[in-house]
Every structure is written in C-alpha cells, then in structure tokens.
Amino acid sequence: MATVGQACLLISLGLCGYGAVASVYGARTGRDAFVLSGRRSLFAVAGLVTVAFVILEAAFLRSDFHYTVVATHSSTTTPWYYRLAAMWSSQQGSLLLWVFLLAVWSSVAMLLLRGRLRDVAPYATAVQLGLGAFFCGLLVFAAQPFETVAVAPSEGIGLNPLLRHPSMMIHPVMLYSGYTLFSIPFAFVVGALIVRRVDAEWIRATRFFSLAAWLCLGFGIILGARWSYSELGWGGYWAWDPVENASLLPWLTGTAFLHSVMIQEKRGMLKVWNASLVLATGILAILGTFLVRSGILDSIHAFVEEGNTIAWAFTSLICALVVTSVYLVVSRRNDVLRSEAHLDSMFSREAAFLANNLVLVGVAFVVFWGTFFPLISEALTGKKAAVGPPWFDQYVVPLVLILVLLSGIGPVIAWRRTTPGRLWGTLRGPVIFSAVVGGLLVLFTNAASDLQSMILFVVATFAIAVAVHELWRGMRARQLMTGEHAPQALVSLVKRNRRRYGGYIVHIGISLIFIGVAASSAFQHTRDVVLKPGQSARVGGYTYTYLRPTAKIEQRAGELERITLGSKIRVVHGGRQVALLSPTRGYYPTNAPALGVLSRYFIGDSTSEVGLKAGWRRDLWIAEQPDISNLLPIVRKGDAVFAKAAAGGLSPARESFFLAQALNGLVARYRQSAPPAQFRIIVSPLTGWIWFGALIVLFGGFTAAWPNAGAARGLSRARYTARVARDLGRA
Amino acid sequence: MDVAALITVIVLVGLAVLFVGQPLRRGAMTPVREADEGRIADLRAARLAKYGEIRDAEMDYRTGKLSEEDWRTLDRQLRAEAVDILHELDTLTPGEADALQVPEPAPDVPAHEDDPVATIAER
Numbered sequence: 001m002a003t004v005g006q007a008c009l010l011i012s013l014g015l016c017g018y019g020a021v022a023s024v025y026g027a028r029t030g031r032d033a034f035v036l037s038g039r040r041s042l043f044a045v046a047g048l049v050t051v052a053f054v055i056l057e058a059a060f061l062r063s064d065f066h067y068t069v070v071a072t073h074s075s076t077t078t079p080w081y082y083r084l085a086a087m088w089s090s091q092q093g094s095l096l097l098w099v100f101l102l103a104v105w106s107s108v109a110m111l112l113l114r115g116r117l118r119d120v121a122p123y124a125t126a127v128q129l130g131l132g133a134f135f136c137g138l139l140v141f142a143a144q145p146f147e148t149v150a151v152a153p154s155e156g157i158g159l160n161p162l163l164r165h166p167s168m169m170i171h172p173v174m175l176y177s178g179y180t181l182f183s184i185p186f187a188f189v190v191g192a193l194i195v196r197r198v199d200a201e202w203i204r205a206t207r208f209f210s211l212a213a214w215l216c217l218g219f220g221i222i223l224g225a226r227w228s229y230s231e232l233g234w235g236g237y238w239a240w241d242p243v244e245n246a247s248l249l250p251w252l253t254g255t256a257f258l259h260s261v262m263i264q265e266k267r268g269m270l271k272v273w274n275a276s277l278v279l280a281t282g283i284l285a286i287l288g289t290f291l292v293r294s295g296i297l298d299s300i301h302a303f304v305e306e307g308n309t310i311a312w313a314f315t316s317l318i319c320a321l322v323v324t325s326v327y328l329v330v331s332r333r334n335d336v337l338r339s340e341a342h343l344d345s346m347f348s349r350e351a352a353f354l355a356n357n358l359v360l361v362g363v364a365f366v367v368f369w370g371t372f373f374p375l376i377s378e379a380l381t382g383k384k385a386a387v388g389p390p391w392f393d394q395y396v397v398p399l400v401l402i403l404v405l406l407s408g409i410g411p412v413i414a415w416r417r418t419t420p421g422r423l424w425g426t427l428r429g430p431v432i433f434s435a436v437v438g439g440l441l442v443l444f445t446n447a448a449s450d451l452q453s454m455i456l457f458v459v460a461t462f463a464i465a466v467a468v469h470e471l472w473r474g475m476r477a478r479q480l481m482t483g484e485h486a487p488q489a490l491v492s493l494v495k496r497n498r499r500r501y502g503g504y505i506v507h508i509g510i511s512l513i514f515i516g517v518a519a520s521s522a523f524q525h526t527r528d529v530v531l532k533p534g535q536s537a538r539v540g541g542y543t544y545t546y547l548r549p550t551a552k553i554e555q556r557a558g559e560l561e562r563i564t565l566g567s568k569i570r571v572v573h574g575g576r577q578v579a580l581l582s583p584t585r586g587y588y589p590t591n592a593p594a595l596g597v598l599s600r601y602f603i604g605d606s607t608s609e610v611g612l613k614a615g616w617r618r619d620l621w622i623a624e625q626p627d628i629s630n631l632l633p634i635v636r637k638g639d640a641v642f643a644k645a646a647a648g649g650l651s652p653a654r655e656s657f658f659l660a661q662a663l664n665g666l667v668a669r670y671r672q673s674a675p676p677a678q679f680r681i682i683v684s685p686l687t688g689w690i691w692f693g694a695l696i697v698l699f700g701g702f703t704a705a706w707p708n709a710g711a712a713r714g715l716s717r718a719r720y721t722a723r724v725a726r727d728l729g730r731a
Numbered sequence: 732m733d734v735a736a737l738i739t740v741i742v743l744v745g746l747a748v749l750f751v752g753q754p755l756r757r758g759a760m761t762p763v764r765e766a767d768e769g770r771i772a773d774l775r776a777a778r779l780a781k782y783g784e785i786r787d788a789e790m791d792y793r794t795g796k797l798s799e800e801d802w803r804t805l806d807r808q809l810r811a812e813a814v815d816i817l818h819e820l821d822t823l824t825p826g827e828a829d830a831l832q833v834p835e836p837a838p839d840v841p842a843h844e845d846d847p848v849a850t851i852a853e854r
Contacts, residue, residue, distance in 0.1 A: 001736070003733075003736040004736050008743065015747060033757065036754035037753075040750055043750075197769055204780075266784050415787055423796075470794070
C-alpha cells in the first residue's frame with residue numbers, strides 16, 4: 001500500500017501542475033473546457049490525497065512499522081486514538097494533513113461557489129493548485145511519508161508523551177483547517193486582482209470561508225493553550241512562544257479583515273486595505289506552518305526532526321507570495337482598488353472599525369517583530385537574542401485595552417454618522433454599569449492593586465454591557481415592530497442578522513477571555529516547594545498537604561505503556577477540604593539499545609499530568625516532579641543482573657517474568673518510601689473564564705458563520721426581491 | 732512493486748486522466764462568461780449589501796443610535812444609491828426586470844408589507 005500512497009502523491013503533484021496551467025489557459029483564452037478540466041484536477045487531487053491520507057492512517061492504526069514514519073512516531077503501546085493523531089506529530093504526516101485539508105476545503109469551496117465568480121474562479125483554482133503542488137512536491141521529494149524498510153522493527157519509538165493529550169488530537173487539525181481555509185479568500189482575492197474585479201461579490205462569496213477559517217484557527221489556538229495549561233507542567237497557557245505567535249498572527253489579521261470587509265461591502269471603501277489584509281493573512285498562514293515544521297525558531301511546540309530540508313522551500317514560497325501580492329496590490333491601487341466613498345464622520349461605525357483595524361494590525365506587528373526578533377538580531381549582530389513575555393506584554397496590553405474599548409464603542413455607533421450627544425445617549429447605560437462594577441471591585445477586592453488589570457476589567461465589563469444592551473434593545477425594537485414575545489423576538493433578531501449579533505456574542509466571549517487572562521496573570525499565586533509525605537504548603541490562602549505517594553504500572557495491549565509516579569494532595573480552605581488532587585508524572589519506556597533492561601523504563605521520555613480543580617472563581621493547580629534518584633542505583637544494579645543473566649542464556653519468557661517482578665518491586669518501593677518531591681502549586685483566579693469565554697466565542701462564531709436562511713430565501717425568491725427593488729425605485 | 736499495487740496505480744492514473752480529461756473530450760469550448768455577466772453579479776451583490784445598509788439604518792434608528800431626522804436623511808440617500816444600482820441592473824438585464832414583475836408577496840410577509848421601509852427591515 002505504501003507504493004499506492006506514494007503514487008497518489010506523485011499523480012497529485014502532476015495534476016496540480018496540469019490543473020493550474022489548464023485553469024489559467026482556459027481563463028485567458030475563454031475556453032470553458034480547460035477551466036472545467038482544471039477544476040476537476042482539484043477534485044481529483046482531493047480524492048487522491050484522501051486515499052494517501054487513509055493509507056497512512058491505516059498504517060498507524062495497525063502499527064505497521066515497515067513505514068519509517070510509523071516506527072518513529074508510534075508504538076504498539078500508544079492508544080489507538082493517539083495513534084490516529086500520531087501521524088501529524090511527524091514532519092511528513094503534518095505536511096500530508098496540510099495538503100489533505102487544503103484539497104478538501106478548496107474542493108468544497110469550488111463546489112459551493114460553482115457558477116459564481118466565473119472569471120475569478122479559474123485563477124483561484126490555479127492558486128489553490130499551486131499551493132497544492134508545493135506541498136505535494138515536498139511530500140514527494142523532501143519529506144516522504146511512504147518511505148518503508150524491508151524489515152520492520154518489532155516496536156516503534158512511540159508518540160512524544162507531551163502530545164498524548166486529547167487537545168493534541170484536534171489542535172493541529174483545527175490550526176491547519178484555519179490555515180487552509182484562509183487560503184480560499186486568499187486565492188479568490190488574487191484571482192479578483194488579476195481580472196481586476198475587486199467588488200462586493202467576491203466578499204460575499206468567500207465570507208463563509210473567512211469566518212470558518214477564523215473560527216477554526218481561534219479554536220485551535222485555544223486548544224493549544226489548554227494543552228499547555230494542563231500538560232506542560234509550568235502552569236501557564238500562553239508564553240509568547242514563536243509557534244503560538246505564528247498561529248496568532250493570521251488570526252489577528254483575519255479578525256481585522258472580518259471587520260473592515262464590512263466597510264467595503266457597505267460603502268466600497270478600504271479596498272486596498274482589505275486586499276492587503278487577506279493577502280497578508282494567507283501568507284501568514286503559510287508562515288505559521290513553516291515555523292512549526294522548520295525549527296528556525298526555538299519553540300516548545302516545534303516538533304521538528306533532524307536534518308530538516310524544507311526551510312529553503314518554504315522561504316522561497318513565502319518570498320514569491322509576498323512579491324506577487326505586493327505587485328498585485330500596487331498595480332491595481334489606482335483603478336479597481338480605488339475607494340468609492342469617503343469617511344463621512346469620525347463619529348461613525350466605519351471610523352470605529354478603522355480604529356479597531358489599526359489596533360489589531362498594531363498588535364500583529366508587535367507579535368511579528370517579537371517573534372522574528374531572534375532572526376533579525378542574528379542577521380544584524382550575529383547573535384540570536386530573544387524577547388520574553390514582559391517585552392510582549394508592555395506593548396500588547398495597552399493595545400488590547402484600546403481594542404476592548406473599541407469593541408464596546410463600535411456596535412453602538414451608527415453607520416455613516418452620528419452625533420456625540422446621541423452616542424453618549426447609547427453609551428450612558430453601559431458606561432454607568434461598568435463604572436459601578438469597577439467601584440465594587442475597588443471596594444470589595446484587591447483588583448485595584450494592578451492598574452492595568454483593573455482598567456481591563458472595567459473596559460471588558462463595558463464591552464459586555466454594550467453587547468448585552470444591544471441585544472436587548474434590538475429585541476425590544478423587534479417586539480415593537482412585530483409584536484413577538486421576547487424570546488421569539490430575540491431569536492428572530494439574531495436569525496435575521498446573524499453576522500451582526502453573532503459578532504456581538506463573540507465580543508462577549510472575547511471580553512470574558514480577557515478578564516480571565518488579566519485576573520489569572522495579575523493575581524495568580526505560584527509557589528515551588530519540596531514536600532515530604534505529611535508536609536503542607538500554604539499558597540494563596542489554600543493549604544496543600546502531601547498525603548501519600550502513588551505509583552503504578554500502566555499496561556496496554558499486554559505491554560507496559562508507562563510507569564506513573566505521583567501523589568495524593570489534600571487542599572483545605574477555611575478549615576474545609578475543597579479538593580483532593582492527584583498530580584502524576586508518567587515515565588515512558590524508550591527503545592534505546594544502549595540502556596539497560598530496567599533503565600529504559602525510567603530514563604526515557606516523561607511527562608507531567610497536573611492535578612487540577614477548576615472552578616468559576618479560581619483554579620487549584622499542582623504539578624509534581626518526583627525524585628527517583630533513590631531508585632536509580634537499584635535500577636542500575638538490576639541492569640547488571642539482567643545483562644549477566646542474558647549472557648548466561650536467560651530465555652525471553654523468563655526475562656519478562658523477572659522484569660515484571662523487578663518493576664513491581666521498584667514501584668512498591670516508591671509507594672512505601674518516596675523521597676521528598678518537588679511541586680509547583682498555583683492558585684489562579686478566573687482561569688476558567690478563558691475556556692468559558694472561548695466556548696461563547698465558538699457559539700457566536702457559529703451563529704455568524706451559519707448560512708443565513710433569510711439570504712437563501714431571498715436568493716431563491718428572486719421574484720419577490722425584485723418587487724422590493726421596484727418599491728425602492730418608487731420611493 | 733507487487734502486481735496488485737501496480738494494477739491499483741494504473742487504475743488510479745486511468746481514473747484521474749478520464750475524470751480530468753472528460754471536459755476536453757466533450758469539446759466544450761464555449762466562452763468562460765458572457766459579456767457583462769461579472770458586472771451583473773457585482774450589482775446583485777451590491778443590491779443585497781445596500782438593502783442590508785437600509786435595514787441596519789432603520790435598526791439604528793429604532794434602537795436610538797440615529798435621530799429620526801438623521802435616519803430619514805440617511806434612508807433617502809441609501810435609497811437613492813439603491814435606485815442607481817437597480818437602474819444599472821435593469822439596463823443590463825431588461826428581460827429579467829420584466830419577468831420579475833409578479834406582484835404576489837411571499838407567504839411570510841408581515842402585515843405591513845405595503846410599507847417598503849417595513850418590508851425591507853424585515854428582510
């Protein structure tokens with residue numbers, strides 16, 4: 001099957017090249033047959049890449065170690081659901097996932113948009129196929145997923161233990177879905193610029209995909225943060241790591257685009273800006289993939305292998321995309337990209353959106369600069385210097401404060417113009433409410449001890465109040481207009497303008513996220529302690545007591561998966577037990593032949609499983625680093641005994657028996673007399689709001705992205721729309 | 732390479748060539764698009780966007796963001812822009828404009844269907 005998989009990729013590469021040329025030729029000569037043939041190439045590539053994807057997934061599922069990529073990234077002791085996800089922990093598998101998602105999403109887009117934008121679509125198809133050709137080329141020539149060996153090893157190396165987390169099964173898929181979905185508006189804007197038709201239609205046509213991309217990418221980012229929080233053992237969810245930043249960049253520019261494109265749609269303004277944002281977002285999506293897979297920047301997320309050869313290819317692609325994009329925008333700026341209208345007033349929603357865009361792009365610039373500073377400094381000084389979280393915070397936090405404030409002001413300003421008096425009239429309620437909340441926080445909490453956080457609490461409350469107030473006022477207006485009951489009026493209101501009210505729901509979610517981030521950053525209590533069983537530590541008003549050590553051997557498919565050492569921790573607050581936590585550290589066996597029979601179970605990869613009690617008000621979090629130093633001398637002695645026995649002709653069956661005895665003995669010894677262990681204890685307020693806010697963002701995003709039934713009915717009942725048009729003409 | 736794999740690869744190549752090459756064999760060498768088709772599509776998109784603007788302006792008025800005077804001024808301006816779009820659309824699609832003159836309303840149109848403002852707001 002490896003041959004079939006490899007052949008699928010090779011045929012796909014050929015089809016990508018053919019399809020791109022046929023699409024452009026058909027568009028330029030007006031020959032529909034070539035355009036259609038080009039589009040079919042895209043569908044065929046989707047089918048072939050899907051076959052290749054399934055073949056490789058099947059190899060992972062059945063632990064077929066003839067495939068080099070399976071042997072180096074999976075094992076028989078890896079649970080089947082992690083074996084499925086192990087594919088994209090490898091360079092080859094992740095590139096195959098990328099091209100699979102690109103082909104599938106592009107085909108879906110071309111199917112849904114068939115018959116629309118018929119002059120633009122062939123060029124968009126060519127762009128998609130061009131990107132497909134690049135990734136297929138990498139898979140055929142540089143990172144071959146179907147490389148096999150004649151004699152398969154008896155066991156694989158296994159999946160990196162850090163990646164054995166539910167979030168990691170979905171996180172890469174969501175990120176890559178976001179990246180590849182953003183390539184759809186990217187491809188269409190390139191096509192629109194080529195044929196000089198940058199108008200409302202391509203925006204309407206690709207709006208769903210832009211929103212879906214934004215949603216997938218945002219969800220992927222949150223899943224990554226959640227993984228970091230519960231798996232990495234340092235207690236944080238965001239560290240301004242280069243790979244985290246790389247995924248944030250297209251999300252920021254995509255967010256800016258989703259706002260500013262409304263101005264172009266309604267007013268025909270900001271065409272250069274919007275085209276530039278879409279192009280930048282598409283290129284940043286490629287850059288994000290590049291950073292994860294190239295390893296040019298140090299990152300805990302960059303799961304890159306030795307001997308990486310793809311960096312030059314990505315660099316060339318990104319340079320080509322940047323040059324082409326700049327040329328297209330500059331060459332069209334004075335004709336099709338010319339603005340059709342001007343800003344009527346600074347007191348208008350257009351102005352608020354423009355300000356919001358400037359701030360978002362400002363944040364993106366700061367993140368970009370900070371992320372690539374190591375490369376910039378190396379190029380200029382020869383030394384690779386990195387900037388840390390404080391550097392990012394000093395620029396990003398003030399910008400975020402302005403952004404949240406604008407997200408509160410934007411929805412209450414009318415399009416085109418309003419008066420300061422009327423603006424104050426609509427803002428008065430939310431301003432008073434947020435001021436009251438701020439006052440209560442000052443009076444009854446220590447929130448005022450951190451000024452930036454205090455300001456953020458107030459502006460986020462203001463933004464939430466505005467969004468809720470807008471929903472309420474819209475509902476009331478609708479009740480007056482139609483006589484509907486309140487819940488019915490609210491549902492009708494949202495259904496009839498999903499984008500607007502879905503956006504307001506997103507604003508609420510984002511504000512909750514920022515409140516959670518501010519509270520958990522500024523008011524978190526963290527302490528690193530070493531405790532013996534029976535000892536306690538007091539953190540943030542909570543008493544953590546190390547009750548007893550725990551240790552067990554976990555098996556899967558008759559094989560030892562890992563040895564887990566941990567503890568039972570009782571948490572007491574106000575004289576009452578509030579949680580019983582079980583932090584552990586899992587030790588995964590390694591196949592390194594140089595290690596002894598016992599050592600391989602203790603000196604391989606290990607990963608932390610935190611003890612967590614999450615709550616609305618605060619999270620109680622603890623990670624443990626057990627001390628196994630007293631076990632290691634015994635382990636080394638055991639290695640020597642086993643080596644001697646093996647030399648003396650110990651059979652494999654008897655070796656397994658004695659090995660099990662020895663491991664059970666070691667585990668029991670740790671349980672009975674564990675040495676002091678090192679703990680990181682965190683009491684983190686409002687962290688749960690981040691995940692809850694993310695769910696609200698997800699709901700709001702779905703609401704906004706869901707196809708508008710009203711619009712569909714309007715299109716299908718074009719006759720009735722025409723009557724409305726005639727009425728308008730008479731008015 | 733084993734025989735089964737070889738046959739599978741040949742079948743895949745054959746299927747891909749058949750599928751991709753079919754439009755060329757049919758000889759569908761028609762122009763990609765009719766003249767003005769793109770402009771018509773743009774105008775239709777612009778018409779929907781303009782209706783959205785009119786609807787938003789009314790909602791802004793009803794939720795107190797616009798005074799009645801400002802709303803009426805803005806509404807007149809937006810309707811004038813919509814009329815321009817419709818005029819151009821009618822010029823490019825005269826047959827369609829005639830064919831669309833069917834007066835019966837949609838079944839779910841509210842009671843104030845004769846008021847174009849209210850009707851647009853509902854859309």
